[in-house]
Amino acid sequence: MGKIISVVNQKGGVGKTTTAVNLASAVGIHGKKVLLCDLDPQGNSTSAFGISKTDNAASSYEVLIGRADAASAVITSRFKNVDVMPTNMQLAGAEVELITLPSREARLKTALFAVKDKYDYIFIDCPPSLSIITVNALVASDSFLVPIQCEYFALEGLSQLMSTVRQIKRLYNKYIELEGVLLTMFDGRLNLTRQVVGEIKKYFGKDLYSTVIPRAVRLSEAPSYGMPIQYYDGRSKGAVAYDDLAKEFLKRNRGNTR
Numbered sequence: 001m002g003k004i005i006s007v008v009n010q011k012g013g014v015g016k017t018t019t020a021v022n023l024a025s026a027v028g029i030h031g032k033k034v035l036l037c038d039l040d041p042q043g044n045s046t047s048a049f050g051i052s053k054t055d056n057a058a059s060s061y062e063v064l065i066g067r068a069d070a071a072s073a074v075i076t077s078r079f080k081n082v083d084v085m086p087t088n089m090q091l092a093g094a095e096v097e098l099i100t101l102p103s104r105e106a107r108l109k110t111a112l113f114a115v116k117d118k119y120d121y122i123f124i125d126c127p128p129s130l131s132i133i134t135v136n137a138l139v140a141s142d143s144f145l146v147p148i149q150c151e152y153f154a155l156e157g158l159s160q161l162m163s164t165v166r167q168i169k170r171l172y173n174k175y176i177e178l179e180g181v182l183l184t185m186f187d188g189r190l191n192l193t194r195q196v197v198g199e200i201k202k203y204f205g206k207d208l209y210s211t212v213i214p215r216a217v218r219l220s221e222a223p224s225y226g227m228p229i230q231y232y233d234g235r236s237k238g239a240v241a242y243d244d245l246a247k248e249f250l251k252r253n254r255g256n257t258r
Contacts, residue, residue, distance in 0.1 A: 002035075002119035003256050004112060005179050006141040011157050012128035014149040015184030018219055019245075020125035021048040022238070023145075025228030026246035028081035032120035035074065037085040037112070039137055041092035045125040046084065049077045050226025053088045061091040063111045064136065065101065070111040079231060083119075091133070098132050105132070105172055109140035120256065130164050138165060139172045143179035147213075150186050150196050155203065178207050180252070182245065186212040211245040214238065 007020040017040065024036040038045040039060055043053040056075065058068035063085065073085050098104045112122060124137045138144060144165065148154045169176055181204045183197060201208055213219075219238035222229045229239045 002033075002116050002122050003143070003253065004116065004122040004124065004141045006124045006126055006134075006137040006144040007147065008124075008126040008134060008137065008144050008161065009146055009148065009158075010128055010130045010134070010161055011149075011153075015147045015182075015213060016128065017042075017044045017048070017125050018223075019145070019147045019182060019184065019213070019242075020123050021045050021223070022219075022229050022242040023245055023249065024082055024121075024123045025079055025230050026242045027121055027249065028079065029230060029243075030246055030250060031081065032250070033081050033083075033118065035083045035085065035115065035119045035122045037108075037122060037124045037137075038087040039091070039108075039133055040125050040127045041087060041089055042127075043087045043089070043091075044223065046086040046088075047226065048223040048228065049079065049082070049084050051075055051077065051084055051086050053086060056086050056088070059091070060085050060087045060108075061094055064091070064094050064107050064133070065097050066107065070115045074115065079228060095132055098136075105135050105139050108136040109173075112140050121253075130160065135164075135168065135172075138168045138176060141173070141176055143177045145179040145182060147182045147184045148200060149184050150212075152196070154196050154200065180249075181208045182211070182213065183208070184213040185215045187215050209245060209248055211241060211248050213241050213245070216241075 024034045028034045058073035062068035063073050074083050077084050126134045126137045216238035218233045218236040222232035
């Protein structure tokens with residue numbers, strides 16, 4: 001069975017989708033079979049793999065509300081070892097529809113169970129909110145990865161996320177664990193960055209990845225070309241950073257196999 005990891009932070013603009021896309025791509029390049037499930041209604045993970053948000057027979061929206069099974073919504077990307085479950089703007093309305101559906105918190109878990117054994121890793125790109133969609137992702141997941149921007153308000157709201165995870169652990173998914181915390185938009189020249197890193201290290205200790213993701217123009221450009229950074233500019237510092245992250249991630253998960 002593959003391992004399911006939610007990439008989550010309710011604070012927007014922290015590099016969540018960038019991490020979901022480029023970590024999934026890098027892990028695929030390292031020979032693991034990967035599924036990226038786009039659960040953010042903005043659909044940026046879908047676009048970042050060059051997949052249309054409008055031309056798909058099914059999406060994560062149809063999967064969540066029960067109109068399609070997971071296998072029918074999965075698209076084989078043109079990038080090594082990576083499949084994508086795309087999304088579209090209809091997912092934004094799923095919040096209301098899920099309220100009346102049975103087992104509303106566990107619908108994604110049930111759907112992904114049918115395809116879980118086809119992959120080494122399933123990454124879920126969550127919306128920037130602690131919504132019922134995010135709850136579905138966390139209930140379905142074995143672990144969660146938290147990207148944190150190196151800025152003054154980095155830890156703001158994080159206690160709410162951890163509190164939500166504790167509730168989910170108590171009520172729905174006792175096995176979920178913290179996969180790790182990743183520093184993004186890192187600029188070591190700034191005193192503020194060093195102060196933030198110090199605070200996060202005190203808070204998370206060994207759960208903090210040693211790899212950091214730098215501020216990088218090429219990382220911002222790559223999605224507009226429908227490519228993960230490794231394929232857009234494999235020599236860029238962003239590509240190198242996500243390759244290092246993939247190696248660290250796989251080392252932590254050594255022994256995880258289908």
